[in-house]
Amino acid sequence: MKEHRAGFISIVGKPNVGKSTLMNALVGEKLSIITSKAQTTRHRIMGIVNGEMPDYDFQLVYSDTPGIIKPQYELHNAMMEFVHGSLEDADVVLFVTDIYEKYDEEDVIQKLKHCESPIILIINKIDLATEEVIEEKIQHWKTVFDPKIILSISALNNVGVEDLLKQVISFLPVHPPYFPKDELTDKPERFFAAELVREKIFTNYKKEIPYSCEVVITEFRESDDIIKVSSEIFVERATQRAILLGHKGERIKKVGIEARIEMEKFFGKKVFLEQYIKVEPDWRQQKAKLDRFGY
Ligand SMILES: Nc1nc2c(ncn2[C@@H]2O[C@H](COP(=O)(O)OP(=O)(O)O)[C@@H](O)[C@H]2O)c(=O)[nH]1
Ligand SMILES: [Mg+2]
Known part of the structure; x- marks a missing residue:
């Protein structure tokens, strides 16, 4: 029997960095709504991808989450609970940042401190930056956070997404599928x-x-x-x-x-x-x- 691997992949980060765009690129469907405004996503939305490798079949269960903010409303508290839930379940965390990063990710870093799963740091929107700016961001993240892996991508243009997928698959534990193979999402x-x-x-x-x-x-x-x-x-x-x-x-x-x-x-x-x-x-x-x- 062919081995099966499956895992939960949590997509987290500040508002507007491109989490939903990335989720849709990874899933290949428009599951998450995307706008230029912050705080568009209010729920944890799962996107399920099934695939095959020579030695094993796999199932990836991505969770797109609301951007991490300091709550001002009861609604925001509920949104942050969705983020916490997805971090607790995660086998891999995709910490999404973008090239506009102003180095004020403290809220996100605090939440990830207690996370024991491997974290892949993603620098998104590289289509809008020069090589120098990208290199500067990479150096910055190495000093302040030192994640397992840093990848620079453009979720919008599907650049670097294939590489990211390979990395994600490499972290999957052996596990039977969590969802039936014909399901695309957990939401009705x-x-x-x-x-x-x-x-x-x-x-x-x-x-x-x-x-x-x-x-x-x-x-x-x-x-x-x-x-x-x-x-x-x-x-x-x-x-x-x-x-x-x-x-x-x-x-x-x-x-x-x-x-x-x-x-x-x-x-x-x-x-x-x-x-x-x-x-x-x-x-x-x-x-x-x-x-x-x-x-
Ligand atoms: N130029 C560029 N824009 C992007 C990229 N990824 C996302 N965006 C834009 O950034 C804005 C926020 O995207 P969204 O996915 O909703 O961010 P979220 O709040 O983190 O889920 C939208 O206007 C996207 O079109 C990218 O790789 N390049
Ligand atoms: Mg979103």
Whole structure:
């Protein structure tokens, strides 16, 4: 019998360094939403990859996680719990940094101090840097952190991702698969439907709105030729509801169209999307409401 190896690979780092982009590159699917804004990812999202080597079969279970921040809201505490959980399970940790690093990774380093798994430090976005800047970052990380391996990559352009994959596989312990071989993720389809609506809210509105929104899918009904999706968008105040709607509902309509197109790509089927906006005062601060939203 051929040997099987499997492991959990945790992708952690500060907001906006490219963790979700890297996860999608490694998995080869758009599982995690990506925007130019910090704190887009709010959950631990698993992406599963199965493969074969000459001597063994393997399963990689990646976890994309929220960027590490100092919590300001109850929501942030819940987000940091997802990071801690993924570090506890990790067989390998991918500590993602980018070439804009301002040397203020102390929060992340503190969290990784107690981590006993091998850590691969990744310097991302090298497409935006010169050789000198990259070399400087490598030297910096050798002095302050001394990780097992340092790799420089461009997750966006798929540069260095193949090398990273080889390194990750080399650390896998012998273990049976954790998930059935045809599963791509641990999250249900409605989770991704909600994330795609959230992504379009992030890209269509300025500062405060995206952070004040949560999306809940109340119906996800698939038939032969179409999926019917009903979504509720929760905001914290009535004024935000008005901004979200826009003049004659034009702005939310645009969000709906863009989200539907993304869903059709993701699910490979026609989608009918309904959206309702509701006000849920201070949901980011209240444990009971966060519970209801799955945090
Ligand atoms: N130029 C460049 N941009 C990148 C790269 N990787 C990610 N980005 C961009 O950085 C921003 C944040 O990416 P995201 O994956 O959401 O970061 P996260 O917050 O760490 O999950 C997005 O605008 C990405 O397109 C890269 O290798 N090169
Ligand atoms: Mg992310």
